[in-house]
Amino acid sequence: MKKIISLFMMFSVFTLVLAACSSKEDGKGKPTKLVVSTWGFADDFFRPEVYEPFEKKHNVKIVVDSGNNADRLNKVRQANSDVDVIYLSDYYAQQGIDEGLFEKIDAASIPNMEHIYDQAKAPNGADYGPAYTIAQFGIAYNPDEVSKPITSWKDLWSKDLEGKITIPSITSTTGPMFLDAASKVSGSKDFNEDKAFAEMKKIMPNAVKEYGQTSEFVNMFSQGEIAAGPIMEMYFGDLQEAVPNAKFVSPKEGGYAVMNTVNIVKASDQKELAGEFLNYILSKEVQEKSAKAKIDSPVNTEVTLSEKEAKGLTYGEDVINSLRVLDMKFVNENSKQWIDRWNRELAH
Numbered sequence: 001m002k003k004i005i006s007l008f009m010m011f012s013v014f015t016l017v018l019a020a021c022s023s024k025e026d027g028k029g030k031p032t033k034l035v036v037s038t039w040g041f042a043d044d045f046f047r048p049e050v051y052e053p054f055e056k057k058h059n060v061k062i063v064v065d066s067g068n069n070a071d072r073l074n075k076v077r078q079a080n081s082d083v084d085v086i087y088l089s090d091y092y093a094q095q096g097i098d099e100g101l102f103e104k105i106d107a108a109s110i111p112n113m114e115h116i117y118d119q120a121k122a123p124n125g126a127d128y129g130p131a132y133t134i135a136q137f138g139i140a141y142n143p144d145e146v147s148k149p150i151t152s153w154k155d156l157w158s159k160d161l162e163g164k165i166t167i168p169s170i171t172s173t174t175g176p177m178f179l180d181a182a183s184k185v186s187g188s189k190d191f192n193e194d195k196a197f198a199e200m201k202k203i204m205p206n207a208v209k210e211y212g213q214t215s216e217f218v219n220m221f222s223q224g225e226i227a228a229g230p231i232m233e234m235y236f237g238d239l240q241e242a243v244p245n246a247k248f249v250s251p252k253e254g255g256y257a258v259m260n261t262v263n264i265v266k267a268s269d270q271k272e273l274a275g276e277f278l279n280y281i282l283s284k285e286v287q288e289k290s291a292k293a294k295i296d297s298p299v300n301t302e303v304t305l306s307e308k309e310a311k312g313l314t315y316g317e318d319v320i321n322s323l324r325v326l327d328m329k330f331v332n333e334n335s336k337q338w339i340d341r342w343n344r345e346l347a348h
Contacts, residue, residue: 032273183196186199214235262278
């Protein structure tokens with residue numbers, strides 16, 4: 001009997017060891033959870049093309065928490081979510097950094113940082129997350145509905161466009177950029193708040209409304225309610241579907257860089273895995289897939305696109321270097337004052 005019990009115990013131990021080894025080798029142990037906070041668009045692309053390969057390689061289950069910038073950042077502020085990685089525009093990322101919500105990162109631990117544009121490496125400071133894509137904020141217009149081609153920010157102030165444009169709300173990601181453009185139109189070399197607001201008062205008769213979400217711009221443009229307005233290039237494809245003759249221009253004074261960043265939440269208990277994910281989304285493989293699918297403009301300099309593949313994307317060193325980059329720390333320090341003044345002096 002002792003011999004039988006001994007043999008049984010040896011068999012049990014052997015079985016457990018074999019199972020453990022097998023689990024380790026095939027990666028089929030219980031998956032780790034990684035919560036990724038993002039906008040939620042193009043999930044039919046991201047799930048199979050980006051998330052699933054990472055899940056398979058790291059034996060992880062990616063849970064997506066979707067919503068707009070403000071709502072998702074508030075969840076992290078209120079500590080009522082278990083977000084590990086958060087995608088935000090640089091405008092909102094700066095708020096999170098100022099409030100101490102994000103983990104400092106070591107660029108050396110993210111090797112693919114070496115292969116992205118310098119502008120994308122530290123949009124909110126060297127200690128924080130990179131921009132995984134850079135979009136251009138410029139002007140879209142319908143050439144059939146305007147008297148002459150639009151080439152400049154100043155053209156949006158033309159009396160010919162009275163009641164024909166929309167402008168971004170000051171509380172949107174691109175609102176401060178358009179306020180800066182107004183300062184440029186005034187002739188000021190450096191940002192001048194008083195001159196910017198004076199110019200904004202002049203443009204208001206041209207604006208049908210302020211838009212808070214790009215979908216509002218797309219709807220108004222598609223239905224012929226507006227003929228032009230400032231918009232991010234990444235949404236131009238949606239405009240062109242509705243109005244094939246539509247044009248997008250980088251104003252001669254320069255467009256603006258809209259940087260979508262990715263950061264690790266300080267409260268995360270998966271910081272190492274989150275760092276692996278950051279490195280992964282900056283890889284040539286992922287960046288190329290996203291670019292060719294017309295989802296995100298690439299920041300990885302090893303990605304090479306044909307003219308057709310690059311159409312509608314903010315692509316190439318010359319284009320990236322031409323974009324104006326706002327100091328988001330300065331923007332956030334002044335945003336409350338600008339919003340209050342906008343509501344007093346400009347709100348429709």
